[in-house]
Amino acid sequence: MKRALPGLLGLLLVAGPAAAYHDPETPATDYSIYTLKPWELRLGLFAAELGLLESVQVSTYPLFWLVKVKNAQIKWRPWESGGRGVSLELGIFSLDLADFVDEQEAGKDYPQFKVVPFNLVGSSRHDDFTFNAGLSFTWVNFSGTVDSADLEAVGGASTVMFRPAIEYRLSRTFALVAEGRVKIYERYSGRVVTTYTIDADSEVDVVGSAGAEVDGPKGNVGLSAYWSWATFNLRLGLTYGHIAVPVVNVFIPQVSVFPIVDAFWRF
């Protein structure tokens, strides 16, 4: 097995038609307007993507399905001309805790989490550079009851994030990517229910509803090395700043350094 491993890795790195080089025919799809070609497949550590039409691709995160988070995204590039273009991407992520219960109680309102991200991206390609500017709108919602004595709540967040990225192609197989995330808008909201017993015959539910816009700048910057061979792609780098929780696009208010890691194949 040990002897077979280098051969297998080599096969993964070079096998198949050239689908992933950093050239105008196979541009990176992560932070840009670009989509996979029809029936082109991308499989990797995180995302699985499939090109459907010349300008439409669908994707999902298989790891999320393993923990019963249903998820799907569709990306559409409605306009591209002269190395410039615009793309729209809409997703849905849904977690229903009822899926974890073997025998569900009739009529019980099990908690549900829903996240709907929407990304608007513009890209402009100039020689070895591609300049990208994205706006991510994300709506997060929680609702449901865990137990009458434990949790009864609704809550969520709405965020808008600016996501610029610059790709600098140093060779056909290697590029540097500088990217950032900047908070434009963050609003959190929730509801709390408190039950007061007044006497044996009467009680009061006090329901508090509140929303709060979060002030103050938040963001991060990252630099990554992006290798792209015939089919295999590897991306490694570091980000500094506030950690942005993937999918929900919410910033954790703690500044730190964290890695960028991705690996995938394009067929």
Next chain:
Amino acid sequence: MRALLPVALCLGACTNEVEPPKAPNMSALVARYTQIDGELTPETAPRLLEASAAKLGFLADTEELLGLIEAVATGIANLDDATVKQEDGLAARAQPLTAAGVTIEAGAWAIYRRVCPGTGAEARPSRGKLSLTLLLTDDGFEPVVWGGLAQCLLASALRMDGDIRLRVDGLPAGITGVLVDFEGQLSQEGAPWERLRFDARYVPGEGVLTAVDVPDGGTFLVGYGFDGGVRVVDAQGPWRCDTSVCVGPDGQRVPW
């Protein structure tokens, strides 16, 4: 680009917040109880007596309801003494405020549930209940409170089903009056009465009054004091009446 529109709109509207319920508008009824234009005279008195007979009868039948409402209002005003049964949920505590001793968020409301008194022989679930929604404020709660009676059994064996709206005046210092507006169905021992709408103003410690229109004679308030006497309020002010005569605010006398 048109696809952006719903997203932009959603930022304003889809913020997961639960909007507080909206209180019903009771201004018309409040005006009816404050803009009294009838004048008690020997001519209008018998017509007032005739017009108010049914409402006074209903007041007597449902007197217990007023006691129940007073108990509810007092209970809410004294939430400080209540014990917390459970406190759950998610909250962004951005602007805490205190209402009736309870720290809550802006835009909070309360749902008050009370088991009806019953005749004394029934278990709690069969006594029905009164549920009221209150909008909480810095000072306690908004004066308009509303909700419903569900199979609410009174000590007189009268059951009430329907919608109820209250305007509670005088808070937070103390309740000075409760305007009641009920619409629904009454029944006694399983026999339903006619569906009706009824309103009255209850003044703790003093009495209860209901608005009565006299054809071509204006609007009066008629009721009784808790000392047993009949009360009439006309454009001049309050009158005290017995079975034969009413005495006005300036001592003038009008026979019934």
